[in-house]
Amino acid sequence: MSFSEATASSREILTGLHDVMASRTHAQAKLNRVVEIIGEALSSEVCSIYLLREGVLELYATLGLNQDAVHVTKLALGEGLVGVIAKTGRILNLDEATSHPDFAYKPETGEETYHSFAGIPIIHRERTVGVLSVQHADPRPYRDVEIEALQTVAMVLAELIANAELIDDSATDDEIARQTEAxxxxxxxxxxxxxxxxxxxxxxRVNIEHTVADDVEAERARVYAAFGKMREQIDTLSNQAEFGAGGEHKDVLETYKMFAYDEGWSRRINSAIDSGLTAEAAIERVQQRTRARMHEIDDPLLAERMHDLEDLANRLIRIVSGQLGTxxxxxxxxxxxxxxxxxxxxxxxxxxxxxxxxxxxxxxxxxxxxxxxxxxxxxxxxxxxxxxxxxxxxxxxxxxxxxxxxxxxxxxxxxxxxxxxKQARLKEKRAEFEAQRDAAPETQCGKRLKVMVNAGLREDVAAVNLAGADGIGLFRTEFQFLVSATLPRRDAQQKLYTDVLDASGDKPVIFRTLDIGGDKAVPYLRTETSKEENPAMGWRALRLSLDREGLMKVQARALIEAAAGKTLNVMFPMVSEPWEFDEARALFEAQRVWLEDRHHMLPHDIRYGCMLEVPALAEILDQLLPRLDFLSIGTNDLTQFLFAADRADPRIADRYDWLSPAILRFIRRIVRETTAAGVPTTICGEMGGRPIEAMALIGLGVEQLSITPAAVGSIKAMIRSLDAEQLRGRMDEWLAEPPPDMRQTLLDWAEQRSVAIA
Missing domain, CATH: 3.50.30.10 (Phosphohistidine domain)
Known part of the structure; x- marks a missing residue:
């Protein structure tokens, strides 16, 4: 069946269903006629409709299976192929139904002679209310165009079932719970x-009441008019100067605008109208296909792009239906x-x-x-x-x-x-922190520490002065890439870096080169390799940048030119061995020489550092330290690598405590080695932004933290109430013979000495 044949079949089915819906026969007769119409149009040997009634799927009508099974065959949610479709809301398309692990044989149906199976959820108001299935004796998967036709039919079926009052409105467990209690x-x-x-x-979302078109050309005209109005709205939004010039949110809206003008999307809606759907139903039909694809996508960035498209589809449906009441x-x-x-x-x-x-x-x-x-x-x-x-x-x-x-x-x-x-306490704390904003983070024993902030947005830079921080210890350059639909041009990168440096004034900014790839994929840098099973440990960060040398050269030039007349601090992420740092530094130096030869203004100094996230680097750190101007320990990735615990997996993410003696001993070893070599070392990551964890880090000899701006006040307050020398002696004792509960031991110590652990 070709695409045009599928469209013709859909139109033929919809014309027949329109007549059925308009007839005065009772609901059962309508469903009996529906399975006949679908079976004939698609040359299907079996066509069946299951409806959800009182939490159970009941066979309501069939062509091809034993008629005695109607209203007798019942399946629980999740039971059998039909039950799985109803529970997950996803399509099944199988060339051999019995090979599926959830296949459940119902002898009364007489389905043992059929091999192939396709099932489509029937969805009404975002809820699965039934399943439409087809079967053939020949073991073959159904083609995409056939599945498309069935999805179109399932949408119309939902309207028919709702009008026949066959939607099961009995309360679910969640709805029973939705009463008046807190x-x-x-x-x-x-x-x-x-x-x-x-x-x-x-x-x-708009509830679509009519799905079958009376006049296809009239529906097409309605969609064209709605597209024009929607694009006008998006143009207005993208031109708003709500946050001043530039900003990552502006890049987001430009990407969003690109979708609004996507001809492929409007063409798919037109094709759905050709099959006989109303304008509203055609838009929803295309969106159902998008949602089905989204369920199959593990890439978070592409899934986010799908969400943007869904937003636009909802807007388009509201415009075309005249229901603008959001x-x-x-x-x-x-x-x-x-x-x-x-x-x-x-x-x-x-x-x-x-x-x-x-x-x-x-x-x-x-x-x-x-x-x-x-x-x-x-x-x-x-x-x-x-x-x-x-x-x-x-x-x-x-x-x-x-x-x-x-x-x-x-x-x-x-x-x-x-x-x-809690609000009152936070307000008081904010007032206290505000009063101490300009106070130096100096310990009771007179040690001046540095508290810097992590940033990734142009707007984040303002937090440096608002929080009274010492600078930006980690600027994540990848954010500009993650929100852009295309590879950011060098001039756009340079403008961002210039703005950040200008806004920071005399306070230092450490730019981390791109940490994309793996679980932070961008569609314009995709590879032909298969999907990575462990993306956090895969083709990402410096590994990707060294492989895509042109990408790093452009970023290097943008950073060097942006820092003209200033100090440029560059940090390479995910370094596993010294040679990776050497190659990255050499690439930057080559770009510096290239710009110098062309008489460009240059930074008066370029300082090179790297992040220690991969445990292997600690074992060869002595070889790398002579070449480093500074080092940052990325506690988020380091912890998951040390414990083999994926922080994106909710079952494991909180299983290992940052105050475990294992991670504390590891960090202490690194800090001692870098201190001896005279290389400044900063802790970057959530660990440093939590007062009790930050206190422990200071006890290990850490003197610089780079944390979220919101945590600066509480960390500075903790530092100013702490005797660091006293704590360091105790930390050595505790790590020599770890107590049963390191966290509680530290909390007790802090409480006894009135350390401000907010």
Whole structure:
């Protein structure tokens, strides 16, 4: 079956279904006729419809299976192939059904003579309500065009089933729980902060009431008009100067704008209209295909691109249907916490900043475009909160504490008291930290330490002075690459680096060269190699840059020219052996000479350092130290490599404590070696931003920390209350004979000496 044949089959089926839906026969007769129409159009030997009733999938109509099995054959969610489709919401396409591990034989159906099987979820309002399946005696997989036709039919079936009142509206376990009691839900910390307000549902999706078109050309005209209006809206958003010139969020919106003008997307919607769908149904049909693809993608960046496309599709459906009533368009009346499955960056920008206090998402990620924009807006965001849209009501009171990874729904009096008390304490702490902003991080024993910040956005640089930090100990240059649809040009890179250096003034900035690849893939730097099983330990960071030499040369020139007349600090990530550092440094030096020969202004000094994240480097560090100007220990990657514990795996990420004697002994050995060699060493990573962990690091001899800006105040307060010399002696004793609980031992020691562990 060709694409045109699939479109013709879809149109033939939809025409037949239109007549069935308009007929006055009862629901069972309609479904019986539906399976006949589909079977005839697709030359299918079996076509069956299963509906979800009271939590069980029931065979409601069939062509090809025994009629005696109708209303008799039943499958639990997750049972058999049909049950798996209903539970996961995903398509199955098998040339041999019995070979699938979830195959369940039901003798009353008489299906033993059929080998091939394809099943499509029937989805109504984002919920699977049934399954449409086809079978053949010949063992062959169904072609993509056939699956496309079945997906189109399943969409129309959802409308028919809903109109026939066959949707099972009985409450699920989650909905039973959604009453009036207080709840505490947890999620992933995306943008840290605290906020309170009423729950407001973003509601970006429109319920599609009619799926079969009466006039295809009229539907096409509606889509063309909607595309024009949507593109006008996106152009307006991308031209807003909300945050001043430039910024990574601007790159995000340019990528978003690119999708709005994508001809391939509009062409697929046109093809869906050709099959006989209404404009709204055609847009939704294309999006169902996108969602199915998204489930198969492990690449977080590409998945994020898919989310942007979904945002645009929701916007397009609202325009074409005339239902523009999102919470943003209707306006926020009170302080509000926005609830959504996911958000696109442009959708977030439409909200009133005075009323929008926070966001809670069912999905979301740290590198999501909406997270980048929310951070620039200063809006706290909690992600990965399972079933949030089912567990709460519109206008429920919410307390959002992203620092704790929590949202409190319909809070009790006790919850409110605890929340308000924490807010009050944080306000007091902020006032204390603000008062000490210009105070040096000097210990009680007179040791001046350095507290620097990690950054990755142009806007982050302002935090250096606001927090009273000593500079930027880690500027992640990859952020500019992660939010861009194409490889950032040299002039764009240079402008970013120039802006960062200018904003930093006399305070140092350490630029880490690109750490992309592996689990931070970008679509314009893809390889022909197979998917990496362990991306964090794969083709990434310096390994990628040395392999793609042109990439590093462009970044080197951009950095060198941006630092003209200043000191340039360059740090190479993921160094495993000295030769990698040597090659990277030689590449930078070659670019410096190239620019010098052409009479470009140069930095008055270039200092070269590297990150120690790979444990192997510690074993040969003595060979590398004479060539280093500075060293940074990346505790995030180092810890996962030392313990063979993937920090992206929630089952393992928190299993190993940063205060384990193993990691502390390892860091102490490195610090002693670098101190003896006179090489300044900085701790970069979350470990240094936690007061008790930072205290332990200082006890090991660490004198420089680079941490998140929000942690600077509490770390400086801890340092100023600490006698570092006294602690170092105790740390040596504890590491010689580790106590049963190192964390508690350190906490007790700090409490006894009034060390400020916030």
């Amino acid at each position: 709840m505490h839900l947890t999620g992933q910390k995306l943008v840290v902060g605290m906020a309170s307000g009423v729950a407001v549902f973003h509601q970006p 919470a943003a368009q209707l306006g926020l009346r009170n302080d509000s916490i926005l609830i959504a499955r996911n958000l696109g960056p442009a959708e977030l920008l439409e909200y009133d900043r005075r009323r929008l206090k926070g966001v809670v998402l069912e999905e979301g990620s740290l590198t999501a475009h909406v997270t980048i924009v929310a951070r620039a807006m200063g809006v706290p965001v909690l992600g990965r909160v399972a079933n949030i849209r089912r567990l709460i009501h519109e206008n429920d009171e919410l307390l959002l504490d992203v620092e704790d990874g929590s949202v409190y729904v319909r809070p009790s009096g006790t919850m409110i008291e605890v929340f308000e008390a």
